[in-house]
Amino acid sequence: MTGRSSHDASERHTVQLFIHGDNDRAALEGSLRERYDVIDGGTLSPADCYVVDERMVPTYRDALEEHKADRHPTFTPVLLIQKEGSRGTVPLPSEQNGDGPPLIDEVVPAPVDRKTLFRRVGNLLARREQSVELSERYEDVQTRFQRLFESTNDALLVVAPGSDEITECNPAACALVGYSRGELLSLAATETIHADDRERFRSFLRDVREAGQGSTDDLACLTKEGNERQLEVSAAALDDSSVLLSARDVTERKAYARELELKSRAMDEAPVGITITDPDREDNPMIYVNEGFEALTGYSKEEAIGRNCRFLQGEATRERPVAEMRRAIDRAEPVSVELRNYRKDGSQFWDRVSIAPVRDRAGTVTNYVGFQEDITERKEREMDLQLFKKAVENAGQSVFITDSDGSIEYVNPKFEARSGYTREEAVGRTPRLLKSGKQDDEFYDRLWRTVLGGDQWDAHLVNRRKNGELYHVDQTISPIANDEGALTHFVTIEADVTNRRLREQQLEVLNRVLRHNLRNAVNVIEGRAAMLRKALDGDELQAHVNAIEDRSAALASLGDKSATVRSLFGNEAAAQTTCDVTGLLTEVVDELSEEYPGAMLTASTPDSLHARADDRLKTALSELVENAIVHNDRSTPEVTVTTRPPSEDRTGEWIELVVADDGPGIPDQEQETIERGEETPLQHGTGIGLWIVYWTISLYGGEISIEENAPRGTCVVLSLPQGSIETRIGAT
Incomplete structure (x- = not known):
């Protein structure tokens, strides 16, 4: 710091004299020494004030101008002693032009009286004290600004007027792009910007210079290693038309914002109903519902928000899953239940409800998030499957299911009862355990060709029970294919027709007896009756013969009708x-x-x-x-x-x-x-x-x-x- 502080009274001001003439110089020096330290002429020395006469100005003009410019903005006063009748070769303060400080700050006419001299010099030194104080303040501000410039976390760059060259940068700017300070100051600002954004960046600089300031968040820079970073940039035009850029790395924030937006969109557009409730409010009402909830229930956001989810329940809603949800919420535990709920139009649907607590970092439950999924089709399939299973379990026919290789995977109770094999004994084995030997290999070859071709197999065959007994079955085998058309299982249904086969055999024997044996006996009777008719006389005896012939004809008709009865049951309609x-x-x-x-x-x-x-x-x-x-x-x-x-x-x-x-x-x-x-x-x-x-x-x-x-x-x-x-x- 070169000047004296105005409050420092222990030091005297210094005044240097540049006066032509020994007598004049000695007179001024004698007057000023009472209050100031006086330096006499010679080389320009550091001083608080300079007193020069008009004849000495040309000699010291350049030195004084240079000295005043170097000390600017600290005020360095020059007092001009001007004799009467001077031709005014030295411009007065009001007559000076230029960008720098004026050479002459005050003029005193010669000869100078002591009072005027002291007053003029005192005024100039008072102005100097003020400028020193302002300078100190300015330097303090500059120091603080420099410290702030260096220590701020935001990247700061100064771009030169009329171009995009970097004239200053802080450590944060170097850290952002990965360049040293020297490397960064050798680059143009556009070279640090991603190629796709450079033209937009130039336009941004032009707008800032015109408007004085501006901001943007859609620029990306490239680091020295070639990595892309998203920036939020603020800029201000300085007095000299340079631009101060403040850049903040918002890559993670933008990524988080995109992730948050994605999650928000995913929640809004999810194919399941999503709700968020606030347990701090009375009755734990919903504060958010997504579009899936609206589509699932028929209630709009406005109709649902502020209500507890229980308004979806109705007469068919069972208490057990509701109580399970209530207990889980009381314990702040996750829960998943299936229950009947009601849509706005009154229709029922099966709802899979999953609820989970949301906790803050301290572990306190702040919200509950719920997921609701329409599982009506699945529940109906399950109920149909349960009904089908009950039907199969209670069917009067033997049912067993094999995989595509013929290994038994399921048998129903009727299979166990008819075959004598338990489920544990049958599962894992093949239907060969029922083989009786009454069907030849060609029979089984035709069976496999049929079912492997995807066609249903129908046949009558003889099986053997576990105890060795034979029994007759009408068998139907249906191949089961998956969605791709590949055969995965075979379902076999067998009806025990042992008794029916016996009845058919009995009917065949009876038919043969009636048609063959009875016909032969009738032929004998008819022949003998004809012989009696020829041998006997008298109406009474002939009447007996007529009766024999009538009964014989009736018996013959009965035998013929037995064939008709047999044909009726030979085929189904x-x-x-x-x-x-x-x-x-x-x-x-x-x-x-x-x-x-x-x-x-x-x-x-x-x-x-x-x-x-x-x-x-x-x-x-x-x-x-x-x-x-x-x-x-x-x-x-x-x-x-x-x-x-x-x-x-x-x-x-x-x-x-x-x-x-x-x-x-x-x-x-x-x-x-x-x-x-x-x-x-x-x-x-x-x-x-x-x-x-x-x-x-x-x-x-x-x-x-x-x-x-x-x-x-x-x-x-x-x-x-x-x-x-x-x-x-x-x-x-």
Whole structure:
């Protein structure tokens, strides 16, 4: 610090004199020494004030101007002694121009009186003291500013006027870009900016110089290592048109902001409902719901925020999951439950609710975040699966499932009961454990070719139980494929038909006995009766022969009908088989008219009438018409075959076939037996003709009823499901 402080009274000011003439110089020096230290002429020395006369100014002009400029802004006064009559070769303060401080600060006319001299010098030195104090303050400010400049965490750069050269930088700027101070001062500011942002940076500098200041947060710099850093830049134009740049590295902050925005968008657009509640508020209300919650529940943000989630509950909401959630919240623990909730429109949905506490750094719960997912489809599948499992577990058929290699993975209880193998014994083994040896290798080759080709396998085979017993099954194997079409499992269903097979065998034997043995016996009886007729005379004996022949014919007819019964149960009726009823009735009437020319047979049906039946219907109709002819006591039996609309309790796609006669009627006992569909030891039919009709119609899911035909006779009504001509298959 070069000047004296105004409060330092122990030091005297120094004044240097540049006066031409010894007498004048000695007079001034003698006057000034009373108050100041005086330096006499010679070389320009450091002083607080300089007193120069007009003749000495040219000699010391340059030195004084240089000295004053160096000491600026500290005021260094120069007092000019100007004689009367001077031509004014030295410019006065009011006459001086230029950017630097004036050479002359005050003028005193010569000769100078002591009072004026002291007053002028005192004033100049007072001004100097003020400038020294201001200078000290300025230097203190400069020092503080420099310290702030050096220590601030923000990168500071000074860019030269009219260009982008860096003239000053602080350590933070060096740390930001990875250059030393020397390296950074040798660069242009644009060289530190990412290439994509350089033109925008130049435009930013121009705007700052015009507006005086500016800021931006969309610039990126490149470090010495080539890394990109995001910047937030503030700038101000200085008095000399240079620009002070303050740059802050906001890379992490922007990354965090992007992450926060991404998370916020993810929450808003998540396909599940997300809620946030505030436990510090009464009843822990929701303070945030996302779009997924709105879509799931039908409630808008405005309708939901401020309410507790329980408003979604209703009559079907079970208390157990609600209580579980309540306990978890009371304990500040996470919880996940499944419960029925209600949408705004009143519809129910299965809701998987997961709730977790959100804690601050001290561990205090500040919020609860909830996730709600519509699992209605999954729950319905689970319930369907449970229902299916119960159905399979309680099925009357044996069911087992194998993997694609044939290893058993599941068996139901009926499998255990029929095979004798427990679930533990069967799982992991193959169905070969049931092999009886009654099927050859070619049978199993066809089985595997069928199921591996993706087709269903149906067959009858003989299995062997664990205890060695044989049993008959009707087997169905269905291949199961995944979404890609690859076979993963096989489901086998086996119906135990052992008893049915025995009944079929018994029926076959009975049929053979009735048709073959009975026919042979009838032939013998008929032959012997013919011989008796020739050998015997008299009406009474001939009557006995007639009785033998009638019974023999009845027995022969019974044997023929046993074949009809056997054919009825040989095949099941196809669900889509349709026959032309109109043509069938006409055909039956024409054939029996030829066989029984003495009867009057009539067929009356509308055109194009079809029933879901096959050609076995013809057998039933022929049996009914023939029975009406044979058992009629009129000389000319009348039989009408027609159709009529179904009764009121069977409206829809049904038809009724009516066979009406004028005979004596069917005995009440036989009529009740047929309509009831069963015989008892005390009440049974006298033949099997009506049973053939009953069994045939039952095959098609129809019914038979018997009515009176006024004034005499019987109407047999056959109710059958109607068919369409498009599905007609194999009609007679």
